[in-house]
Amino acid sequence: MLIFILWINFQLNGPSWTVPLGRRDSTTASLSAANSNLPGPNLNLSALITAFSNKGFTAKELVALSGSHTIGQARCTVFRSHIYNDANINAQFATSLKANCPSTGGDNNLAPLDTTSPTAFDNAYYKNxxxxxxxxxxxxxxxxxxxxxxxxxxxxxxxxxxxxxxxNAMVKMGNLSPLTGTSGQIRTNCRKAN
Incomplete structure (x- = not known):
């Protein structure tokens, strides 16, 4: 995580924050557990606020953390319903996305989450x-x-x-349910369990 934060700060001119070192990591990983704790891409505002509130976050922190979508990409299968069925989308923007995300097929085609500045960590996401x-x-x-x-x-x-x-919200998220005592391990190499 520290490497990613440094990359955001120096390569993308993004924010920086203090990351506690010597934290314990799990010795196992669970895709289903991770996915069950992530809010889905089709949630409405009320469901998003509830999902974040259930983890102790405010609506303001929800909006701040969502700003991470200023970088990254999403698969067509994740945004297809939005560009074909929703009314709260710019018509020209939807049309441009449909060229790469047909109504059927192309599930793995990618689009940037922030089309204005997809490789810069900035506030363009909110302007979009x-x-x-x-x-x-x-x-x-x-x-x-x-x-x-x-x-x-x-x-x-x-x-x-x-x-x-x-x-501030990233620090708070980093403090969610930390492993303590003998749970997990302090890794000597962050890429793998000891």
């Missing part, structure tokens, strides 16, 4: 939401006439506030 250019349904729900619109507006005009709030 204001223009109804959120790739995922769950992204666009953050700016859709609901309670999080004001926070999206703040981050779209103030990258320093976004970076600060994102860093």
């Amino acid at each position: 939401l204001q223009g109804q250019k959120g790739l995922l349904h769950s992204d666009q729900e953050l700016f859709n006439g609901g309670s999080t619109d004001a926070q999206v507006n703040t981050y779209s005009t103030n990258s320093a506030t976004f970076f600060t709030d994102f860093g």
Whole structure:
């Protein structure tokens, strides 16, 4: 994780935050456990707020952490329903995505989560939401006439506030259910169990 954070900061001009070292890691991994704790791409705002609240996060922290979608890509199968069925999407944006994501097939075709600056960690993600250019349904729900619109507006005009709030929320997320005592291990090589 530390390497990724340094990469965000130096390669993408993104935020930085203090990462506690000497933390314990699990000796096993579970795809199903990981996926059951991640909010789905088709959730509405109420479900997103509930999912984050269940982990101790505020709606403001939900919006800040969602800003990580300023980098990365999503598979067509994840955003197809949004571009073909939702009304809260810019028509030209949807049409441009349909060229690479047909109504059937092409499930593994990729599109950047942030089409404006896909390789920069910045606040363009929030500006995209204001223009109804959120790739995922769950992204666009953050700016859709609901309670999080004001926070999206703040981050779209103030990258320093976004970076600060994102860093604070990442530290909080890093402190979710840490392994203590004899659970897990402090790895000598972060890429594999000892």
